[in-house]
Amino acid sequence: MSETITPRCLPIREAARYLGITETMFRSMVQPKIKPVYMSPRRPVWLRDQLDAFINEKAGLSAASQSDELMDAITGH
Template sequence: MSEAIAPRLLSREQAAHYVGMSTGLFRDIVEPVVRSVPLDARRRLWDRVALDRWIDSKSEAAAEVHTVNQNPLDALR
C-alpha cells in the first residue's frame, strides 16, 4: 500500500486553505510576514513548516495576552 505524502510546498490557494482563510486575506495578512519560496520568475510557493511557525507565533501571542489579562481572583477558585 502506498501512503499519500502531503506536499511541503503549497501554492497560494493551498496555503490559504491550510491556514484557514481566503486567498485575499492570505495576501493581506500572511504574505507580508511569511517568506515564499520562489520556484521561478512567476511562481512562488509557501513552506508548510514556515506557515506552522507563523501560526504558532500567533497562538503564543494570544496565550500571552490571555495570561496578562487574567483576573488574579481566578486563581482563588
C-alpha cells in the same frame, strides 16, 4: 500500494486553505511576513513549516514552549 506524500511547499490557494483563511486575507496578513520560495519565476510557494510557525506565533505559542511541552509529555512531568 501507493503512499500519500504530504507536500512541503504550498501554492497560495492551498496555503490559505491550510491556515483556514481566504486568499485575500493570506495576501494581507501572511504574505508580508513570510516570503515565498520560488520554484520557478512565476510559481511562488510557501513552506508548511513557516506557515505552522506563523499560526503558532498568532496563537501565542513559542517554539521553546512547544519543545518544553513535548519533553514533559515524553518524560511524564
